[in-house]
Amino acid sequence: MLLLTCPNCGDRNVSEFRFGGELSSRPKDPSALSDAEWANYLYMRNNVMDAQTEWWHHNVGCGLWFLAERHTRTNEVIKTYPYVKRET
């Protein structure tokens, strides 16, 4: 992977971005979590060898944090899009 598409700026060299790890869902009620649930949120990862939804930060560009879907074996980027907070 040499280029990544920032939703604001378009195709840019991947060295302009910072990788932010796989997307995970934040606990809804943090004070209700057990130690094991906290550990799960903080440390455990799916770490798939497959398509992965993940965070990227255009840190030397517009500063946007956005999402990408990327295949972690081939590094092929399937799509990138802005993060939209969902009520679940």
Added chain:
Amino acid sequence: MSIQLIRQAFNGNRPPQRMWHSHELKEQYDVVIIGGGAHGLACAYYLAKEHGITDVAVLEKSYIGAGGSGRNTAIVRSNYLTPEGVRFYDESVKIYEQLSDELNFNVMFSQRGHLTLAHTDGGVNTMRRRAEVNQIEGVDSRLIFPDEIKNLCPYLDVSDHPRYPILAALYHPPGGIIRHDAVVWGYAHQADVRGVHIHQNTEVTGIKVKRGKVTGVETTRGHIKTGTVLNATAGWASTITSMVGINLPLTTIPLQACVTEPLKPFLDVVVVSGSLHVYISQTDRGELVMGASVDPFSSYSMAGSLTFLEGIAGHVLELFPSLSHVRILRQWAGICEMPPDYSPIMGFTPVDGFLIDVGWGTYGFKASPIAGKTLAELIATGKTPTLIAPFRLSRFEENELVGEKGAAAVGH
């Protein structure tokens, strides 16, 4: 070393015809080890040799040593940051010191000394702390300053000209480099001789669990019944563990390395710089082996990048300006499963009979002997040896992380 070599030349020792053999896949094994790297093979060897457990299969999807065990830069040392880490890795160094004799195969362990450079006050403080912890644990390790560094490594630029001048270094005389392939082949041979089945080109595609207990393994060559499975697949560890429905605190990230054309011997210590993200050693063939910290994003791809080469070339030249005309011969990458605290994760999991030997990140080759030995003991006795108790999976929810980042992020 040379006296040993001469002695070996006269004792009638001849290399075996075949180092290991191919077998039909049996329907059942007492123990199935997934991953034919140095870790899996060492564990198989110690199971057979020390516990008489020989009904063991090592399943390797490719050829043995195809993973990190054949791609690492072969640095062996024990000058870590935590007492738990220092004690553990030092046991490995001790095994390596007599491993050529034990395996009857020359693993070329060269204890040439290991230098970790500090270019900032923060760096000097970390080195000072490591030296103290190392000495308390009985490991030869101390802080030295530019005069002594210059003596050990005359071509290193210790002047105040570079952007990040060298202020001090952690010197660890027993550290060094080893022939990584020989370790893999030596363990494979001695496990094979004792009856272990090494199955190459055999990929694990599923794991059977019944009522919380492992009952078998699915492979591309058929089904195997077993009650004990060890996951020793390093970079691929999460793909195996997901087969039993648990997640691990691991992220798989590529690590790259390269070698230059051969030069006359001029560098007989391993040199690491955390601030410059680079390390370098010279092999017996004269090539310079160089590496850095992990790639900027997670991946299972083993493709190299020009960004890496450009970065490493610049940083090596800051340390050794005289290397500016040396050419790179080749570069490669391997994949490393990074845990949050840079310490391994070993032993039991919530699934009965499913054991792990993972979290080896960029630094796990040196641990192969002691990891294999302690896990063989765990499998044979059902009890966790005290040496590896700090590395249990449950440490994450018990908030007992073993933070080794300061000693493992660059100087693998």
